[in-house]
Amino acid sequence: MTITVSVRQVVGPEDAERRNTQGLRDGFVIEDLFRPGEINLTYSHLDRMIVGGVVPASGTLVIDHVPETGTEQFLERREAAIVNIGGAGTVSVGGKDYVLGFQEAVYVGMGQGALGFASEDPQAPALFYVLSAPAHRTCRTVHITRDMAKKVVLGSANESNARTINQYVHPDVCESCQLLVGLTMFEPGSVWNTMPAHVHDRRMEVYLYFGMDEATRIFHFMGKPSETRHVVLKNLEAVLSPGWSIHSGAGTGRYAFIWAMAGDNMSFTDMDKVPMEELR
Numbered sequence: 001m002t003i004t005v006s007v008r009q010v011v012g013p014e015d016a017e018r019r020n021t022q023g024l025r026d027g028f029v030i031e032d033l034f035r036p037g038e039i040n041l042t043y044s045h046l047d048r049m050i051v052g053g054v055v056p057a058s059g060t061l062v063i064d065h066v067p068e069t070g071t072e073q074f075l076e077r078r079e080a081a082i083v084n085i086g087g088a089g090t091v092s093v094g095g096k097d098y099v100l101g102f103q104e105a106v107y108v109g110m111g112q113g114a115l116g117f118a119s120e121d122p123q124a125p126a127l128f129y130v131l132s133a134p135a136h137r138t139c140r141t142v143h144i145t146r147d148m149a150k151k152v153v154l155g156s157a158n159e160s161n162a163r164t165i166n167q168y169v170h171p172d173v174c175e176s177c178q179l180l181v182g183l184t185m186f187e188p189g190s191v192w193n194t195m196p197a198h199v200h201d202r203r204m205e206v207y208l209y210f211g212m213d214e215a216t217r218i219f220h221f222m223g224k225p226s227e228t229r230h231v232v233l234k235n236l237e238a239v240l241s242p243g244w245s246i247h248s249g250a251g252t253g254r255y256a257f258i259w260a261m262a263g264d265n266m267s268f269t270d271m272d273k274v275p276m277e278e279l280r
């Protein structure tokens with residue numbers, strides 16, 4: 001079975017501010033993540049976060065040996081979180097099956113062996129979004145349902161940013177070594193995420209935008225607060241955010257997104273808020 005892995009080297013702020021649109025996309029945007037019947041991974045050198053899309057068709061897809069990690073098994077020295085944003089499907093971990101419905105997740109601790117992925121109905125395949133970061137100890141594998149997520153309500157209709165942050169992999173919900181993962185959902189008519197913007201040099205972040213109509217676009221803002229740039233994203237595109245970059249978006253229609261972080265600490269609230277006057 002083929003596992004496609006593309007490697008993204010780190011892009012620094014001085015390089016990023018000189019890039020044109022295609023250059024920014026090459027450095028930061030992950031297109032075409034979910035391909036039917038395939039395992040498609042991007043190995044980012046930002047905290048060595050691996051971002052993947054797995055779409056099982058009729059059979060089972062397996063992540064076991066990934067040469068880029070330099071270990072026998074993918075999870076030998078890594079942890080993973082898998083969020084299903086498609087039809088129901090099963091993730092098998094060390095002989096145990098976790099049936100994940102829409103917007104359910106499983107956190108998998110270090111050293112748990114191969115990961116198997118299957119769709120319940122190949123006509124309505126599961127879309128497994130995979131996040132993996134280096135780990136130093138084994139935390140318990142946990143099936144995370146929507147109810148288990150810790151909810152943080154933010155923003156207002158007046159600011160067009162009324163939304164709920166659902167924390168899935170977070171110290172109050174499920175132990176992990178580095179990974180923090182959650183899903184942000186909007187009130188109807190609210191289109192802005194993560195504005196006022198922030199940076200957190202202690203952690204990288206990656207956003208996956210989903211739940212969008214075909215013609216909807218996200219204007220995703222990135223860059224140093226004093227040198228902002230944007231990339232235009234469609235449904236199921238992801239964008240990497242180095243610690244020095246803001247990560248904020250406005251949609252032309254309905255959307256949701258999954259955010260994930262890895263790095264030096266796991267303090268969700270450790271953010272440097274960017275005053276509006278500093279944005280350029």
Ligand SMILES: O=C[C@H](O)[C@@H](O)CC(=O)C(=O)O
Nearest residue numbers: 163165184193194195205259
């Ligand atoms: O560091 C935290 C992340 O950027 C996201 O959780 C922010 C977010 O979901 C939002 O404001 O809507």
Ligand SMILES: [Zn+2]
Nearest residue numbers: 198200205247
């Ligand atoms: Zn952030």
